[in-house]
Amino acid sequence: LLTQTDYCDGVTLDGICDHFLRMILERSMKFVPKLNVSNYVNKDELVQYLHENAGNRVESTLRYWSFMIQVMRQLILDREYSLKQFQQILKIIKDQNLQMNGLLPFCFEINPECEKYLNDSILAEYILSTANLDDKKFTILTTSILSTNNDNNTPNLNQVLINNIERIEKLQNELNITTTKQNNSTIEQITTTIQEQNQSEDNTRQQQQGNNQRY
Incomplete structure (x- = not known):
């Protein structure tokens, strides 16, 4: 010293x-x-x-x-x-x-x-x-x-900030990917539900038309 x-x-x-x-x-x-x-x-x-x-x-x-x-x-x-x-x-x-x-x-x-x-x-x-x-x-x-x-x-301070930023960005990207997948899955479920409802309505109409023709 x-x-x-x-x-x-x-x-x-x-x-x-x-x-x-x-x-x-x-x-x-x-x-x-x-x-x-x-x-x-x-x-x-x-x-x-x-x-x-x-x-x-x-x-x-x-x-x-x-x-x-x-x-x-x-x-x-x-x-x-x-x-x-x-x-x-x-x-x-x-x-x-x-x-x-x-x-x-x-x-x-x-x-x-x-x-x-x-x-x-x-x-x-x-x-x-x-x-x-x-x-x-x-x-x-x-x-x-x-x-x-x-x-x-201040190399140690700078390195800590760089590491933290990179880690947070990585986590954010992973979160975005997960969110996107969840959103896509939700959209698919909604689309499937709508299609099933539409098909059910079509079947109901066809059944009603068939009943009307018999009478």
């Missing part, structure tokens, strides 16, 4: 926060539950589902470390605090932290520079890539995921 220095040099505070964010994300993903994504054909809806169902423990982990990083950042940037001032700052940070929801806002708090490579779709890609793994003790957040802030850099 610490050798991934494509974005930051690892020396500045932002650089440390960059590596720290990746470390937190990697470890928080072990709490992602099994997720069913088989019903989604729209990318925005799939991304929203993954964010909302990543689990409370993932959000709690990010919330905790977001708070810790904010406190550390304040201590590093301004060390001249009285105890009372520090307590007041802690309360402000805590209140702000508790008002935040979702996953991405905490990532931005931990490292504001992550906006250059992290967005809703990229984070959803990472959630999806770890959701159905059996062993989630340590899932590496690779540079293939964190390469650019680009919604097209």
